[in-house]
Amino acid sequence: xxxxxxxxxxxxxxxxxxxxxxxxxxxxxxxxxxxxxxxxxxxxxxxxxxxxxxxxxxxxxxxxxxxxxxxxxxxxxxxxxxxxxxxxxxxxxxxxxxxxxxxxxxxxxxxxxxxxxxxxxxxxxxxxxxxxxxxxxxxxxxxxxxxxxxxxxxxxxxxxxxxxxxxxxxxxxxxxxxxxxxxxxxxxxxxxxxxxxxxxxxxxxxxxxxxxxxxxxxxxxxxxxxxxxxxxxxxxxxxxxxxxxxxxxxxxxxxxxxxxxxxxxxxxxxxxxxxxxxxxxxxxxxxxxxxxxxxxxxxxxxxxxxxxxxxxxxxxxxxxxxxxxxxxxxxxxxxxxxxxxxxxxxxxxxxxxxxxxxxxxxxxxxxxxxxxxxxxxxxxxxxxxxxxxxxxxxxxxx
Numbered sequence: 078x079x080x081x082x083x084x085x086x087x088x089x090x091x092x093x094x095x096x097x098x099x100x101x102x103x104x105x106x107x108x109x110x111x112x113x114x115x116x117x118x119x120x121x122x123x124x125x126x127x128x129x130x131x132x133x134x135x136x137x138x139x140x141x142x143x144x145x146x147x148x149x150x151x152x153x154x155x156x157x158x159x160x161x162x163x164x165x166x167x168x169x170x171x172x173x174x175x176x177x178x179x180x181x182x183x184x185x186x187x188x189x190x191x192x193x194x195x196x197x198x199x200x201x202x203x204x205x206x207x208x209x210x211x212x213x214x215x216x217x218x219x220x221x222x223x224x225x226x227x228x229x230x231x232x233x234x235x236x237x238x239x240x241x242x243x244x245x246x247x248x249x250x251x252x253x254x255x256x257x258x259x260x261x262x263x264x265x266x267x268x269x270x271x272x273x274x275x276x277x278x279x280x281x282x283x284x285x286x287x288x289x290x291x292x293x294x295x296x297x298x299x300x301x302x303x304x305x306x307x308x309x310x311x312x313x314x315x316x317x318x319x320x321x322x323x324x325x326x327x328x329x330x331x332x333x334x335x336x337x338x339x340x341x342x343x344x345x346x347x348x349x350x351x352x353x354x355x356x357x358x359x360x361x362x363x364x365x366x367x368x369x370x371x372x373x374x375x376x377x378x379x380x381x382x383x384x385x386x387x388x389x390x391x392x393x394x395x396x397x398x399x400x401x402x403x404x405x406x407x408x409x410x411x412x413x414x415x416x417x418x419x420x421x422x423x424x425x426x427x428x429x430x431x432x433x434x435x436x437x438x439x440x441x442x443x444x445x446x447x448x449x450x451x452x453x454x455x456x457x458x459x460x461x462x463x464x465x466x467x468x469x470x471x472x473x474x475x
């Protein structure tokens with residue numbers, strides 16, 4: 078019997094498997110695909126703090142991001158940057174393979190081509206059935222299945238608040254600055270969301286959008302704009318995916334030995350749809366719960382403590398991010414122009430740089446809502462339906 082079976086050999090599953098193996102546990106990771114890191118539906122931008130905090134491998138880094146340039150509907154822009162990198166753009170196939178290698182070196186067993194079709198909790202164990210007909214047993218099980226799997230919902234776990242639709246290309250394109258990500262914002266251009274151009278090498282970039290609406294249509298329209306079309310140097314194909322947002326309420330079915338983590342639990346930033354940093358943070362919390370299950374006779378309450386700890390740790394970040402996202406969707410193009418124009422004020426720009434954190438957006442959100450000029454723009458479309466969000470935010474804040 079294994080101490081823990083982890084379903085999914087993505088960055089969160091591999092990281093958690095390694096940490097549990099280092100604690101002396103017998104770990105098995107099951108991956109449905111024949112190759113780790115393939116397919117990938119990800120922009121591959123990971124904050125520098127995540128590399129430092131969780132020991133992510135540097136192999137697979139393609140470029141360093143030092144600046145983010147926001148471009149308004151009227152093509153005014155503001156560039157926010159630092160001397161050191163904020164984030165890195167990675168090749169997920171290489172990075173995920175490196176993380177899997179690290180896990181194997183620590184004693185983790187990884188099986189490929191092993192699609193899980195059913196998980197069942199019993200009194201003292203968990204049974205995991207794979208498509209090949211084999212049934213495996215463990216003291217605990219973690220679903221690190223990413224954003225595309227229905228397994229967590231089939232087991233009765235809480236569904237996310239909503240799904241974002243993602244659409245992206247990777248193509249040859251004229252790049253002016255390899256260390257700068259361009260963010261296009263606006264109502265007409267992208268429905269209040271944003272479109273990114275992320276350099277991955279000289280003359281190559283990832284261009285994409287995440288939206289609750291038709292992401293592919295927005296992206297196709299953007300790529301056909303003259304100011305972008307003339308920069309494209311090759312053809313492209315659009316890849317699509319979904320991103321679950323939110324999952325911190327104590328709802329859905331609760332198990333004593335089965336857990337969700339990362340994208341499969343909706344632990345994704347609502348503002349940017351990035352999930353790796355939050356997933357790694359919640360995996361560190363889950364690690365101790367799994368160790369306790371494998372070492373204690375009485376495991377009552379361990380699962381409840383885990384989910385409450387998740388809510389305390391990332392709940393404010395998710396709620397504030399979602400609240401701000403809803404405000405964004407109500408802004409008109411003149412509002413976006415005003416936001417960028419204000420940010421070009423040297424005094425305000427300095428404050429924005431000081432409050433900006435790649436992985437923790439709540440600092441900048443709270444500052445923006447405290448600034449009289451920005452508050453006037455963001456809250457002019459505030460309505461009574463949003464009062465529930467403020468109530469939940471306040472409850473976590475205090």
